[in-house]
Amino acid sequence: MRSVAIPPNYGYRSVDRELTIDPYEAKIVRKIFDLYMTEDMGATSVAVYLNEEGYLKKEDGGENQRPFTYDFIVNVLDNPIYCGKLIFGRRTNKKGPDGKILKPDPKHAVTAQGVHETILTEEEWNAVQEKRELLSKKNYELDDPDRISLLSGLVKCPMCGSGMVHIKNKRINRNHGGYYKTIHYYACNNSRKSNGMTCTFRHTYNQEKIDGSVFETIGRLTSTPEYKSAVTANLQNQATVEQLEEALKQKRKELRKEELQNRKLGEQLDGLDVLADDYESVYDRILREIDEGYDRIEETERKIRSIMRKLESLRQGVKASENIEKMLKHFTKLYQHMSCQERRDMYRLFIDHIEVLPETRKDGKMLKSISFKFSTAYGEDGLTPEGDTEDDICFTLDCTKQELTKAEAKATYAELKKYILDTYSTKVSSLYIAQIKRKYGIDMGANYNLAADPEKHVPTCPAAKEQIIIDALKHFRMLDPSVEMVPNSEVVANEG
Ligand SMILES: [Zn+2]
Numbered sequence: 001m002r003s004v005a006i007p008p009n010y011g012y013r014s015v016d017r018e019l020t021i022d023p024y025e026a027k028i029v030r031k032i033f034d035l036y037m038t039e040d041m042g043a044t045s046v047a048v049y050l051n052e053e054g055y056l057k058k059e060d061g062g063e064n065q066r067p068f069t070y071d072f073i074v075n076v077l078d079n080p081i082y083c084g085k086l087i088f089g090r091r092t093n094k095k096g097p098d099g100k101i102l103k104p105d106p107k108h109a110v111t112a113q114g115v116h117e118t119i120l121t122e123e124e125w126n127a128v129q130e131k132r133e134l135l136s137k138k139n140y141e142l143d144d145p146d147r148i149s150l151l152s153g154l155v156k157c158p159m160c161g162s163g164m165v166h167i168k169n170k171r172i173n174r175n176h177g178g179y180y181k182t183i184h185y186y187a188c189n190n191s192r193k194s195n196g197m198t199c200t201f202r203h204t205y206n207q208e209k210i211d212g213s214v215f216e217t218i219g220r221l222t223s224t225p226e227y228k229s230a231v232t233a234n235l236q237n238q239a240t241v242e243q244l245e246e247a248l249k250q251k252r253k254e255l256r257k258e259e260l261q262n263r264k265l266g267e268q269l270d271g272l273d274v275l276a277d278d279y280e281s282v283y284d285r286i287l288r289e290i291d292e293g294y295d296r297i298e299e300t301e302r303k304i305r306s307i308m309r310k311l312e313s314l315r316q317g318v319k320a321s322e323n324i325e326k327m328l329k330h331f332t333k334l335y336q337h338m339s340c341q342e343r344r345d346m347y348r349l350f351i352d353h354i355e356v357l358p359e360t361r362k363d364g365k366m367l368k369s370i371s372f373k374f375s376t377a378y379g380e381d382g383l384t385p386e387g388d389t390e391d392d393i394c395f396t397l398d399c400t401k402q403e404l405t406k407a408e409a410k411a412t413y414a415e416l417k418k419y420i421l422d423t424y425s426t427k428v429s430s431l432y433i434a435q436i437k438r439k440y441g442i443d444m445g446a447n448y449n450l451a452a453d454p455e456k457h458v459p460t461c462p463a464a465k466e467q468i469i470i471d472a473l474k475h476f477r478m479l480d481p482s483v484e485m486v487p488n489s490e491v492v493a494n495e496g
Contacts, residue, residue, distance in 0.1 A: 009081045010057075010072075011119060019081075019116035024059035026119050031055070032076050033120060037128060042135070043073040048198065077132060083125035086114040148340040149184065150211050154351055157188035158358040158368075159201035165189045167204065186210060186356075205356055205366055212407025213367050214347075214354065217399060219332055221372075222325055224402070230395035231321035234376070241314055248307045255300045262293040306388040309377055320376035320393060327374075330382045349385055350374050352394065364408045364476075367399035404477075411476040420472050428469060432461040436469040439486070442478055460488070 011029040012019045028050075035046045047068040057065050057072075076082075153163035164186040184207040190199035221227050239247070269286045272279060313319075331346060338346065355368040374393040375385030411419065413430045420428050461469070466485060473479040 009079060010076060011082065012116065019114065021117050021119070025057075028055060028057070029076055029082060029119050032073060033082075033124065033128060036073075036077060037124070037131065043077065044070050046073045074132075077128055080111065080125060081114070081116075082119040083122045084114055084116065084118040086112045147184075148344055149186070149207060150340065150344050150347060151207075151214065151351075151354060152186065154347065155186050155205070155210065155354045155356060157190065157199060157201050158203075158356060160188060160190050160199040162188065162190050162199070164205070164356075165192075166207070167192075184208070201358075203358065203360075205360075206412075209364075209407050209410065210354075210356070210366060212410075213405040214351075214370065215332075215335070216405040216407060217367065217370060217397070217402065218328065221397065222321075222328065224397055226395050226397045230393050231319070231324070234320050234391075234393050238314070239310070241311065244307055244311045244314065248304065248311070251300055251304045251307065255297065255304065258293060258297045258300060262290055262297070265290045265293065303388075309386070310388075310391075313377065320374075320387070323376065323378050324374045324393070327378045327382055334383075346383065349383075357400070361400075363404055364410075365400065365404055366408055367402075367405075369396050369398050369400075371396045406477050409477040411472075411478065416469070416472050416476070419475060420468055423472070424468050426465070426468065428461075428465050431459070432465055433469055435461045436466055436473070437478075440470070440473070440479060440483060442473070463487075 009019070011022060011025040013022045014020075031050070032046055035041045035049060036043070041049065047070055050068040055068070057068065080086075149166035152165050155164040156162065157164055165188075167185050167187045169183045169185065185204035186207055187204045188199050188201045191197055191201050265286055269283065269290070272283060272286075276282070327350075335343065350372055352371040352373045354370050356366055357368045360366050372393075372395055375389075376387035376391045376393060378384060379386045413433055416433055417428060417430075420426060463485075470479060470483065470485055474481055474483070
């Protein structure tokens with residue numbers, strides 16, 4: 001018998017270094033594979049199903065065992081142990097762009113034929129791997145691999161409260177060839193088919209609008225009454241210099257005590273009788289106590305640094321609000337130069353969650369509220385929170401009382417057309433709208449709604465319709481009210 005330590009594998013027990021089937025767990029494993037293959041569920045659905053049907057991971061685990069998760073199901077599905085193979089070097093902690101643990105590179109794993117009883121045939125296991133491969137390919141097919149949804153998870157479903165995630169809509173443009181611009185949305189994660197549709201909320205939110213609206217709202221945050229009262233309250237609750245000095249004295253005393261205690265434990269460890277019967281257990285216990293002591297020391301040192309920083313700010317008269325305002329200014333200035341990932345990370349440093357209206361308001365308002373959590377201090381880069389999290393300044397901004405943001409007001413082509421039809425009883429084509437938007441410098445994606453054949457004659461928007469489209473764009477605040485119609489002969493061509 002080879003004396004290789006076999007990693008713990010769900011469905012099996014290791015007895016005298018040999019794998020034997022755990023009848024209860026083996027049944028669960030079989031169930032997972034059946035749901036995935038025969039019932040054609042996704043890994044997340046399998047997890048949801050098992051939890052909802054009351055399946056338990058451990059037969060004797062009682063009430064407080066952890067529920068089935070996506071990661072757990074995937075780990076079971078990918079483990080070749082169930083068809084008789086042992087694999088070493090299988091585990092990995094690397095995460096993909098969606099935050100899920102990546103499948104390890106099989107090149108770095110070693111497979112060996114085991115001698116244990118199998119739960120699946122090799123054909124069955126291979127079929128599962130084929131399906132896994134197919135689905136993972138599908139998930140990674142992105143239009144723009146660098147594109148990351150900025151506020152996924154932060155925006156909450158108005159019905160079930162879970163984080164909303166990215167979905168997209170790519171349609172073929174039948175009139176002009178090619179594709180329409182891909183539109184990205186936030187949708188409830190629980191209402192997706194793959195997640196068992198446990199939520200019935202179907203409304204989706206245009207990401208461009210939500211993202212733009214949140215950014216605009218942050219830009220004018222410091223002038224809102226909610227912000228002002230939050231920083232005033234923080235100022236009033238601030239400890240005095242005397243209180244902080246006293247707290248610092250206490251913490252330093254604590255630190256000395258903890259250090260002394262660890263030193264004593266270290267001496268005890270050195271003085272243990274190696275030949276004593278309980279040597280190993282006593283050694284382990286003391287070592288554990290020393291580790292715990294170091295954790296406490298670290299925490300106390302952190303606390304001391306935080307008090308010292310507060311004292312310094314207080315003595316210099318620096319208010320938390322000044323730090324926040326500096327950070328926000330920095331953030332909005334740097335925003336254009338940040339990558340998607342950086343923006344996403346930054347938002348998570350000071351936004352706790354975002355609530356959206358269950359239905360878009362008549363004027364286009366989508367945001368209900370944004371809950372902020374600001375640090376009282378920021379590091380040298382001006383962006384990284386360095387205050388004690390328990391001092392964080394938390395408050396919720398009611399966005400329904402706020403002026404409509406430009407991003408929310410912005411109309412889609414369908415909305416522009418409908419407005420023009422309702423107001424002027426006339427129809428305009430998307431091509432004309434696109435022409436006018438381009439003419440007045442309204443940002444559009446490359447090649448969006450351009451005629452498929454550049455040689456083909458493209459009709460020019462007549463002046464009367466141009467005026468109507470300009471009025472509609474002003475109505476949706478996409479054009480400044482002061483903009484006036486420019487005759488085509490005066491437009492300087494800026495092609496290429
Ligand atoms: Zn929901």
